[in-house]
Amino acid sequence: MTPVLAEQGGIPEDQRGFYFRADGGKRNIAPPQQATWYHLVSVPLANGDDIGVPEAWKFPGAFDGISVEHMHRARTIASQGNYRKSSQATDWIGKPVAEMLGLDPDDPADRKRVSRILKTWFDNGVLTTEDRPDENRRPRPFVVPGSWKDEAP
Numbered sequence: 001m002t003p004v005l006a007e008q009g010g011i012p013e014d015q016r017g018f019y020f021r022a023d024g025g026k027r028n029i030a031p032p033q034q035a036t037w038y039h040l041v042s043v044p045l046a047n048g049d050d051i052g053v054p055e056a057w058k059f060p061g062a063f064d065g066i067s068v069e070h071m072h073r074a075r076t077i078a079s080q081g082n083y084r085k086s087s088q089a090t091d092w093i094g095k096p097v098a099e100m101l102g103l104d105p106d107d108p109a110d111r112k113r114v115s116r117i118l119k120t121w122f123d124n125g126v127l128t129t130e131d132r133p134d135e136n137r138r139p140r141p142f143v144v145p146g147s148w149k150d151e152a153p
Contacts, residue, residue: 009059010109019057035059062116066101071126073100075145078127083143085122085129087115093127093143094118124148 001009006016021035039057042050074097077083083093094114095105101117103110121127125148129141 005059007109008112018052020054062113062120066117070101071121074121075126078143079145082132085118085141085143087111122146 001011001016001019001021003013003016005011006013006019009019011019018040019037020040021037023035037057037059038054040052041055043053044050074093077096077100078093081093081096082091083096084091086092087094092105094111097118098105098110098114101114103114105111105114118127125146127143128146130144131139132142134140
């Protein structure tokens with residue numbers, strides 16, 4: 001596993017050597033989430049030795065553990081605050097969203113995950129931006145709930 005993939009998967013640097021993927025071709029054919037991944041685990045033998053055995057492992061997706069309730073809470077956060085879309089802004093929407101999801105916005109892997117989640121929510125209309133004056137009266141895009149509506153059952 002490369003250092004970049006380890007960071008995306010939340011794998012500590014000293015553990016990434018225990019993760020590997022198997023696919024039927026060149027390394028660049030399948031995205032990491034679509035390849036078959038394995039993790040070496042230690043299994044004790046009867047003679048007291050341990051042996052490394054590959055165990056199936058699923059590369060974590062951005063939305064693993066994220067529910068519709070989280071999305072609604074993110075929309076509430078956007079409606080009640082003055083947050084910016086840019087991850088470089090001090091008032092980035094990702095900070096309160098990360099905290100709501102139990103993630104650390106200062107951790108690079110968590111920050112990337114939150115960015116992927118927010119990108120999807122912006123693409124799907126869950127969140128959007130509207131121009132409003134900032135504290136210096138300059139028009140800036142602020143995050144607000146988008147036009148997304150719950151689907152009727």
